[in-house]
Amino acid sequence: MKQLIARFSFVFVTLFLTIGLILPSLAQQKKQVEDEPLPKERTELRFITSDDYPPFNYYDEEGNLSGFHIDLANAICREMAVRCDIQVRSWNNIALAFKGGDFDAIIAGLAVNKDNIKNLDFTNSYMRMPGRFAILKSRPQPAPSPYRLEGKQIGVVAKTAHEAYIKRFFKTAKIKQFRTQSQANNALQNGEIDYLFGDAIQIMFWLNGSLSKQCCKFHGAAYWDAKYFGEGLSIAINKSDMRLRIELNDAINKIRKSGTFEELMLRYFPINIY
Numbered sequence: 001m002k003q004l005i006a007r008f009s010f011v012f013v014t015l016f017l018t019i020g021l022i023l024p025s026l027a028q029q030k031k032q033v034e035d036e037p038l039p040k041e042r043t044e045l046r047f048i049t050s051d052d053y054p055p056f057n058y059y060d061e062e063g064n065l066s067g068f069h070i071d072l073a074n075a076i077c078r079e080m081a082v083r084c085d086i087q088v089r090s091w092n093n094i095a096l097a098f099k100g101g102d103f104d105a106i107i108a109g110l111a112v113n114k115d116n117i118k119n120l121d122f123t124n125s126y127m128r129m130p131g132r133f134a135i136l137k138s139r140p141q142p143a144p145s146p147y148r149l150e151g152k153q154i155g156v157v158a159k160t161a162h163e164a165y166i167k168r169f170f171k172t173a174k175i176k177q178f179r180t181q182s183q184a185n186n187a188l189q190n191g192e193i194d195y196l197f198g199d200a201i202q203i204m205f206w207l208n209g210s211l212s213k214q215c216c217k218f219h220g221a222a223y224w225d226a227k228y229f230g231e232g233l234s235i236a237i238n239k240s241d242m243r244l245r246i247e248l249n250d251a252i253n254k255i256r257k258s259g260t261f262e263e264l265m266l267r268y269f270p271i272n273i274y
Contacts, residue, residue: 042247044083047073048103050091055205055268056109057088068268069107072126075260079251098236104244106236113230121239123248125232126261130222130274131162132200134188134207137217141194144220149173155184155193161228162198181206189215200273208270222274 049057049069057067070086077084089097091108098106112122133144133154142148150172156163158177166175176193178184185206188196196203200222206212223229237244255261 042080042082042244044085045073045077045080046102046104047084047086047107048089048094048098049073049086049106049108050094051088052091053109057107068264069109071264071267072255072261073107075255075264076248076251079254080247104237104241105248109233110236111230112232112234116236119239120236121241121245122234122236123245123252125234126252128224128232128274129229130200130224131165131197131229132203132222132273133219134196134203134216135194135219136188136191136215138215139191139194141219144195144197146170146172149195152195153193154195154197155187156197157181157184160198161230165223165225165228166197185212189213195219201269204269204271204273218271 049065051057051059051065053067053069055067057065057069060066065086065088073086074084086107087103094106094108094110097103106120110116110120112125116122135141141152146169149170151174153174153176154166154170155176155178156166158179163175163177166173173195176187178187181198181202184193184196184198185203187193189212196216200218203218207216207218226232235248237248252261
């Protein structure tokens with residue numbers, strides 16, 4: 001009985017001392033939070049972009065800054081109820097200009113890669129850039145699959161991620177390399193190859209333009225492998241501005257839910273790239 005009482009007393013004393021240590025610590029943490037100044041309400045969002053990346057950011061025929069990124073930035077500002085300031089810098093000077101501290105975010109298609117994430121943070125991807133197959137409308141082909149294209153000729157632009165992807169996964173097909181996308185497009189149009197594989201956006205604009213003469217169409221599903229085709233498009237911000245990252249992600253999600261994002265996609269990308 002005495003041993004039981006001694007053990008109970010030991011446990012009680014230990015618990016009392018532990019609580020005595022924890023409570024001051026919790027109180028200190030609460031005081032630190034209370035003492036932190038509240039963040040100022042944001043009234044303006046300052047974007048930086050370039051003007052040489054149509055249809056994302058460019059000057060139209062009337063000299064107005066236009067494009068998918070411009071309209072997306074304005075939609076984000078409306079959702080956040082802040083004034084939108086969008087400034088243009090040359091592509092080569094964007095990173096340097098952003099370091100000066102006069103901007104909050106970069107919306108210009110800056111790659112999410114190892115070099116950039118050392119100095120910048122990024123929002124969630126708002127647009128992926130898949131690879132797609134295209135074929136002649138007049139020459140039906142099997143749906144693309146690594147197991148169905150044995151002996152088929154696939155055209156790709158040389159020294160690209162799309163060439164690397166085809167070499168890795170479509171080993172039984174015959175690969176034909178071209179120096180430029182235009183040469184690859186023409187080869188499909190002239191029936192020199194069975195399939196064209198490349199960046200979905202580039203192929204989409206060719207398919208929808210006058211040069212293709214409506215010869216061809218997308219065929220099969222989109223290919224998303226981030227190792228080859230990247231993480232997609234994101235907005236770059238300062239690493240220290242976690243609050244802005246949350247706000248931008250929230251605004252983009254609301255824009256998607258409202259249907260505004262889909263409207264922008266249809267405005268600038270007339271053929272579904274996905």
